[in-house]
Amino acid sequence: MPLDLERQRPDDAGADTDAAAVAGLDALDTPTVVATPWWRKLLSTWLPPFVALTLFVVIWQIVWASAITSEFKVPAPAAVWDEFAATVADGQVWTILWTSISRAFIGFAIALLIATPLGLLVARVAVVRAAIGPLLTGMQSLPSVAWVPAAVLWFGLTDATIYFVVLAGSIPSIANGLVAGIDQIPPILPRVGKVLGAGGLTAARHILLPAALPGYLAGCKQGWAFSWRSLMAAEIIAAGPLLGFGLGAYLKQGSDFSNMPGVIAAIFLILIVGIGIELLVFRPLERRVLRARGLAS
């Protein structure tokens, strides 16, 4: 039955004064937001880390120039830069980066596919929570390097070893993030979903998952960090002809050849990728989600 609410609206002047009074009250009552200009935000985000990095390089240069330790242990910043520039020049850096980043992404994607239903189960089914909840939390504090020897014995020096270690590192974080996200949902929201007619999967789609999103994203962010970290551990320890040449292997090679500039360049690259993905993917995603809910400015 379509209703015509408009028809029921009184046409007298009383309604207009009402509307005006309510609008006035609203104007007085609405939270005000002070907008900061974009350039100031940009400056306050990027200037401090830039200054810190510059200072770091300057101190490094001073330590090197003072020759406190041998050139072999602390190479000049310029030597590291040259090493880096050489790998860029012959294109090697791109294949190294691609090998590692593609592995991390595929591993992370598989981890998402496994951890999401797992987290839902743990959060919603009491028996499952009692059975594997503590284990899942405990797994988070187990360094994933610990899996490398076992994985090598199980899968040999193949990609399966690498992916196993990455999954072991990231699944607990993602699943735990989702569980925490669901646990923190205000109890009124599922009730609202119920009275609005959302049940079962509809409730999960419209209420549960969106409400748990901040916690889930935090878990994903940590899961990414763990999967990147585990990948590097696996690549450094497990090297072989069947395995592609990734960042970890590049680092290991630098160490094997006593090529200190190469080692430092590799460490920087690992850091840059880890931080870069966080800044380019997870930070904006998280900010968007939190801002939409008024949880971040």
Added chain:
Amino acid sequence: MTATLERSAPVRRTPAVALTGVHKTFGSGPSAVTALRDIDLAVAPGEFVCLLGASGCGKSTLLNLVAGLDRPTSGTLDVRTTRPSVMFQESALLPWLTAGRNVELPLRLAGMSRKERRARAEELLELVRLGGQAAKRPHELSGGMRQRVALARALAAATSVTDADTPGLLLMDEPFAALDAITRDVLQGELLRVWRATGITILFVTHDVREAVRLAQRVVLLSSRPGTVVREWTVGANSERLHEEITARLREVITSHAA
């Protein structure tokens, strides 16, 4: 036939909501709290009933039972309508949706097309004096404005399921308690207007006698700890006298707890 004519017919139809000997006890053993005792209450289809009572007398508990969010410990509860729509004491908006999307959600879940529900949401926001604010997020609105979005959402849910035989049922738990006097007055007027226009059944909880007398056809007074029905009044022409009478009785009920 207009809704008003329909309502003036004798209300002898099957009640929309019927509670018979309903008890509700929370917990068990020595720490158990009996919130409701032996409640008998019938609400006719299309009727507007106010439940009146002091804080803590079990009004919200009763409403939750009718909403199907909780079960009575004993007694029977019969709700003969489509799913009841509820407006909670707090606005309970979904913080990740805009005001408009919050209002649209029940319509979306009821399977209404996007275009239709958007138009309807805008119409309902207009009704609660929030026209053009559909894109605002809950955190960008004041408490009173959020409460009005919640009213629009509850009305959307209540009227989306209305059909000729079974009018929708709207349950409201002190919905206007947190609003300032002017806004409350406007919204009470709008609620009455929507009720007259749609013929929905409304069970409205309040602790404000004036509000009860203004809105309801029937006022039901609950005592506290445990909540039982003390008396009920049909609201007639002389509302000022009724207001005094109910206030006096409410005062009596509350004072009896001081002893």
